[in-house]
Amino acid sequence: MDPRADSPDDAGTLPHVLVLGGGFGGLWATRALAAAPVRITLVDRTNHHLFQPLLYQVATAGLSAPDVAAPLRHILRKQANATVRLDEVRAIDPHARRVALAQGQLHYDYLVVATGSTHAYFGHDEWAGFAPGLKTLDDALAIRTRVLSAFEAAEREDDPLQRAAWLNFVVIGGGPTGVELAGTLAEIARHTLPREFRRAEVRDARIHLVEAGPRVLAAMPEDLSEKTRQQLQRLGVQVHTGDAVTAIDAEGITLAGRRLASRTVLWAAGVAASPLGSQLGAPTDRAGRVLVAPDLSLPGHPEVLVIGDLASVTQDGKPVPGVAPAAKQMGAHAAAVIRDRLRGVAGEPFRYRDYGNLATIGRMAAVVHFGRLKLSGLLAWWFWLVAHLFFLIGFRNRIIVLTNWAWSYWTYQRHARIIVGRPPPDE
Template identity: 85%
Template sequence: MDSAPTHDHEKNRLPHVVVLGGGFGGLWATRALATAPVRISLVDRTNHHLFQPLLYQVATAGLSAPDIAAPLRHILRRQRNATVYMDEVRSIDVAARRVALAGGGLDYDFLLVATGATHAYFGHDDWAAHAPGLKTLEDALGIRSRVLSAFEAAERENDPLQREAWLNFVVIGGGPTGVELAGTLAEIARHTLPREFRHADVRDARIHLVEAGPRLLASMPEDLSEKTRQQLQRLGVQVHTGDAVTAIDEEGVVLAGSRLASRTVLWAAGVAASPLGGQLGLATDRAGRVQVAADLSLPGHPEVFVVGDLASVSQDGKPVPGVAPAAKQMGAHAAGVIRDRLRGAPGKPFRYRDYGNLATIGRMAAVVHFGRLKLSGLLAWWFWLVAHLFFLIGFRNRIIVLTNWAWSYWTYQRHARIIVGKPPAGGGNAKKNGPGGAVS
């Protein structure tokens, strides 16, 4: 693969823009170049764009994977200057202006790196096997399997202590993802499942939300953090702040020097930038992010741009947050700079526009912070719902998600409760002396 295949020789003479990553930053950059005199190669290891803010809904069986994802080829089907490659990046040679892929290579005139972030375990990578994080559809389906299999295992368990361990859920990280996961797990245990189990009282499930910092949702005002804590506690979530987890294994976690037995631990505590940042020839920060110039280009290589979670950008003395709106804005801005460069004009500095923070806590409960506007409870929940529906890609996705949410709202049911893949250790084998006398 030397470049995007085409029989149009005039098109081949156009400047070649290679975009790595089909997330918010990469996709928004590609779309912003739809009418530019360039040819674009968009490379992603998957074939779909994922709406990550609703990924926890897939993990907790509220939505199915296609509800929050769309094929990149379908999204860009009318953009004739864009070609999509499902491939994996092996290396980047900025001196030679070439990207090596598993299936070949691409030479570029402009490169935009938007490969996002992955999980960070703060030097304890061995924890990943026992506390999966949530970044991809595969992660979400794996977490769904763990959660639902834990309830199934509790149903078969005769030992009260073992049953309690299966019904203890620990979510580590008090940011939006952790809050959303904990609140939804509490609703599942209290409202969705109780009438469906005969031996285990799933209402006994304990949801523990652990945050090492002094409060939840640290990026929001303190009063909204406190309201978040109160709303979670009303749902039955046990909130632990100011204490860090010091050990995680298959039997549970160690918190504040005491062991908390749990067979289901979920990680929402930290992220690290894609390792591709280390191949761009510049030093990275502790999270692996690349320090970029004011226009988001790579210092010393104005033809290379880094956007989204991989870019280290500060504004007014504060870091630009690693959220979807920031990635979209960076992608669109980098595309604008490429347009300027093609005209021989200098690129403008990037300026982030803060559209506020949102987090849902549970049914009819959320928090919203937008400038001076601070909302919590039902009104914030409606605000959150409308905002997420608006930003979903595709009319079909919006209708399906709205229908599923309406059904869940009135019935407390979650239609996507299908276990796929191998259950976690100990969760998939019926005990010989368990209820019903099933033999594995």
């Protein structure tokens, strides 16, 4: 017997709920079972919960990593029936009710799979080295290093063409992350850095936002998409829509048959479900998401719940979006299904409640769509600020983020402009 497997001390008489993933879905499922007669093990390969909607601000030096993350053990310190395990999932065996980890294995009575999604390059995985995506704190710090190092390289470059390439930034993907990255990069170049560089005219930096579809923020109404485009253009962002990128390398991209020189390309275009979904033995959609039953359970295995970005759920003829509110609701629903199962009651179908979409574009510019309510500009920006502060986990994080935002608002400065790690190898 593997000494690292479940020990007798861990194997109590209470049903064991194993939760894979400490993101919004997994954490909300765990917390919703706080009063249930179960013992819970939450497994994640990092020790923190990440507030992903603000991750782009870490990548663009507006916030530090601890501002948007909190240790899982600290969050769950008062929940006596929950144990956190830092480990990586290697395999899932639904028939044996067993999960293999890098450091042993765990058996379960109920399993909640909330391992999220990863970057998708639409069959061009070789682009990953030239156009990093943004999913984790490591990704954010790597992008920050790449962006800040580009300005440094432009400062010491003598060749005007090479300098221009370093000051050309391309963001691929016109969803909320791409829009937020592009707008923030424009603010950095126009307002934060100009007085700090002597040789490079950083105000001349060109920010390109590339979207293969006909408009940015496609999930929003067309009028808000158009207002977003206009606000981006006022910030100095060049928006390209309707053409797909056909090549990416260390010196730029190819778009609609023409070459766009850039030494800094960022990917915000596509995601694919965690590869663990393929191990569950259920059908998946084109993005690898598991086709779950109406109550989010795995077909043929009612003790397994699949939630968040890993679950493919259709409601009223439309897919439930892979956003934080949906993951939270799925987590709470999965916990309710487990409580029903414990009482011998069938779980209710999941029903997503859409609370709207919002995205910030830059200083005093955002768009909000909430039911019939449509906002853009300053009012939407304030709405965005309040909403994100409210949903941040932890009083400390709220105070620090509010303080940093206030400082940035009045001074245009971004306090987290520290380059960590090595610059890109092609520099």
